[in-house]
Amino acid sequence: MSEQPLIRSARFRSEREADWSRLENLVSQAEKRGASSLSLDEAQELAGLYRKAATGLSVARDISMDRSLLVYLESLVSRAFLTVYAPQENLTGVVARFFAESAPRAVRASAGAIGLATLAMVLGFFIAWALFAADPAWFYTFVPAELAGERGPGASTEMLRSVLFDQEAELAGQLGVFAAMLFSHNTRVALFAFALGVFACVPSFLLTVYNGLVLGAFAGLYANRDLGYELFGWLSIHGVTELSAIIIAAAGGFRLGLAVLFPGQMTRKDALRAVSRDAAKLAVVSGIMLLAAGLLEGFARQLVQDTEVRLLVGWSIGAAWLSWFLLAGRGRT
Amino acid sequence: MSGRATTASAAARRAQNKRRWFAITPPEGVPVRFEIATIAARFGAQLADVGLTVAASFALTILLALLPFNLDDATLVVFFLLMLAIRAPYYIASELFWNGQTLGKKSVRLRVLSADGRGLSTHSVVIRNLMKEVEVFVPGSMLLSGQSLGWFWGTVLLVWIAIVLGVPLLNRQRLRIGDIIANTIVVHDPKPELLPDLTDGAGDEAFVFSAAQLEHYGRFELQTLETLLRRHPLSDADKAPDPSIVAVTQQICTKIGYEEPVPDSRALAFLHAFYKAQRAFLESRQVFGDVRDDKHHSQPDTDGES
Numbered sequence: 327m328s329e330q331p332l333i334r335s336a337r338f339r340s341e342r343e344a345d346w347s348r349l350e351n352l353v354s355q356a357e358k359r360g361a362s363s364l365s366l367d368e369a370q371e372l373a374g375l376y377r378k379a380a381t382g383l384s385v386a387r388d389i390s391m392d393r394s395l396l397v398y399l400e401s402l403v404s405r406a407f408l409t410v411y412a413p414q415e416n417l418t419g420v421v422a423r424f425f426a427e428s429a430p431r432a433v434r435a436s437a438g439a440i441g442l443a444t445l446a447m448v449l450g451f452f453i454a455w456a457l458f459a460a461d462p463a464w465f466y467t468f469v470p471a472e473l474a475g476e477r478g479p480g481a482s483t484e485m486l487r488s489v490l491f492d493q494e495a496e497l498a499g500q501l502g503v504f505a506a507m508l509f510s511h512n513t514r515v516a517l518f519a520f521a522l523g524v525f526a527c528v529p530s531f532l533l534t535v536y537n538g539l540v541l542g543a544f545a546g547l548y549a550n551r552d553l554g555y556e557l558f559g560w561l562s563i564h565g566v567t568e569l570s571a572i573i574i575a576a577a578g579g580f581r582l583g584l585a586v587l588f589p590g591q592m593t594r595k596d597a598l599r600a601v602s603r604d605a606a607k608l609a610v611v612s613g614i615m616l617l618a619a620g621l622l623e624g625f626a627r628q629l630v631q632d633t634e635v636r637l638l639v640g641w642s643i644g645a646a647w648l649s650w651f652l653l654a655g656r657g658r659t
Numbered sequence: 660m661s662g663r664a665t666t667a668s669a670a671a672r673r674a675q676n677k678r679r680w681f682a683i684t685p686p687e688g689v690p691v692r693f694e695i696a697t698i699a700a701r702f703g704a705q706l707a708d709v710g711l712t713v714a715a716s717f718a719l720t721i722l723l724a725l726l727p728f729n730l731d732d733a734t735l736v737v738f739f740l741l742m743l744a745i746r747a748p749y750y751i752a753s754e755l756f757w758n759g760q761t762l763g764k765k766s767v768r769l770r771v772l773s774a775d776g777r778g779l780s781t782h783s784v785v786i787r788n789l790m791k792e793v794e795v796f797v798p799g800s801m802l803l804s805g806q807s808l809g810w811f812w813g814t815v816l817l818v819w820i821a822i823v824l825g826v827p828l829l830n831r832q833r834l835r836i837g838d839i840i841a842n843t844i845v846v847h848d849p850k851p852e853l854l855p856d857l858t859d860g861a862g863d864e865a866f867v868f869s870a871a872q873l874e875h876y877g878r879f880e881l882q883t884l885e886t887l888l889r890r891h892p893l894s895d896a897d898k899a900p901d902p903s904i905v906a907v908t909q910q911i912c913t914k915i916g917y918e919e920p921v922p923d924s925r926a927l928a929f930l931h932a933f934y935k936a937q938r939a940f941l942e943s944r945q946v947f948g949d950v951r952d953d954k955h956h957s958q959p960d961t962d963g964e965s
Contacts, residue, residue: 333938333939394853398853402851403689415755
């Protein structure tokens with residue numbers, strides 16, 4: 327150091343330099359080893375030094391022309407800001423909160439949208455049912471060929487029955503079914519019903535009705551051959567979960583679409599952001615349910631060949647989902 | 660002022676402006692700026708992350724195949740299932756627990772930031788990464804799977820990819836759709852580096868400047884001189900002077916009307932002394948409310964000889 331008098335901004339700097347380098351050390355310690363590696367005193371010191379450095383920055387902007395100092399202070403303050411305001415989460419906390427509180431709350435808050443989606447699917451189901459009863463050729467209109475496979479009004483009753491009670495015991499085959507299910511038609515419907523809801527609900531509504539149409543056409547076909555009860559059991563074991571997943575995904579899409587249609591006092595962008603808090607949770611719930619449905623379809627359906635047991639398993643799992651949605655996360659707010 | 664901006668200062672400013680900045684105001688009320696990540700850096704980070712997740716699922720698949728399971732033809736299926744199971748949780752967990760940095764982002768020094776000036780929330784991290792699945796991975800895997808989609812879905816896919824690529828290219832902050840919905844932004848990680856103050860130990864008393872001689876330059880010229888002097892610290896004064904130092908010294912002497920001759924060997928000492936005097940002068944003018952951004956700010960009549 328020289329004995330010459332320092333100019334004002336250099337004096338300003340020399341008075342605070344020690345604090346800044348202390349802050350820098352604390353910040354890099356917190357970044358490298360996590361904020362939990364700081365002791366209580368150090369954490370308090372970090373917060374205090376951060377505020378001091380922020381004040382220092384605003385003063386320096388006014389009195390100093392030393393660009394390197396300004397650049398340094400700005401990046402120090404922004405780095406300290408990131409450390410001080412870092413998300414303090416841990417894995418178990420996030421997961422537990424999701425399952426215990428936020429997910430069921432989001433589902434309950436979307437009850438209206440879920441009702442709408444259910445209505446759309448039921449509507450599709452009965453339209454297809456009625457039309458199939460009038461003329462079986464409608465089947466080909468509703469059900470895409472790759473989904474129907476060999477099933478159709480032309481197939482024999484024996485063939486239709488064999489689809490319901492096939493046995494594939496190999497692990498590879500089951501995994502294949504599971505994977506096929508995951509990347510299947512219904513997953514795509516759920517994904518698009520959610521994502522396209524932004525466009526004023528219309529695509530979500532159409533997709534959900536369409537899914538009901540496919541279902542209704544199949545139901546009409548099997549009921550026609552007196553296999554309705556068996557189909558119901560076959561569908562129940564995974565379908566209760568899978569169709570609920572589609573309905574919930576579509577409900578998420580409806581929430582987004584409704585925010586676009588009726589933003590209320592907010593701008594549309596803000597309304598979308600606000601509603602995306604619930605919608606994202608619905609999407610995750612729907613994803614979890616689809617995964618569960620895939621496991622059920624891949625493994626449980628082959629293991630359980632009895633229609634009554636299928637019904638029991640399918641609907642008790644459905645009841646489990648329902649009680650999760652209805653009962654969890656009440657009380658504490 | 661001419662609108663053309665053909666001066667050196669204007670050109671330098673324009674170069675500065677190519678780097679895009681994003682200002683947030685933390686709760687403390689002092690705004691700070693972050694440099695917005697370039698598309699290339701983000702692409703590199705993404706590539707590294709995809710590489711990591713693919714490698715991880717590959718390693719796990721091999722591990723499973725070595726265990727006494729009969730995978731056979733299901734190997735590929737297992738691989739894709741693992742990819743799906745690893746990918747989204749990896750992005751979400753790493754951005755949440757490492758404060759907005761996946762390993763790929765760490766490697767190129769990028770960081771996700773909440774655009775509202777608060778900390779990152781779990782919600783925004785989840786949203787931006789779920790949207791990444793929809794934006795990048797679903798169309799990507801559809802393309803890679805190579806199965807024919809038919810003209811309708813093929814067109815939908817192409818339009819979707821065009822939108823996904825177009826959004827970050829077309830907005831100033833290079834946000835992708837997920838960033839817009841989650842209200843986040845990807846920035847370069849700030850790296851504080853404190854350089855020594857140039858005025859420490861400078862101020863050779865042999866050089867004295869009058870107030871009139873210091874009227875000529877503004878902040879921009881001062882900071883340009885600072886950049887030059889950072890490359891030539893005062894400790895280099897004994898060495899043979901760099902030609903640029905001599906040239907700048909002559910230019911300054913002519914401009915401000917410094918009449919004593921400055922020998923080449925003293926040029927660096929002269930510049931350091933001038934920097935200190937000029938900075939002290941400009942800073943005190945600024946305290947009085949006379950902000951001089953560059954040399955054009957000074958009054959025309961003080962431009963003459965002193």
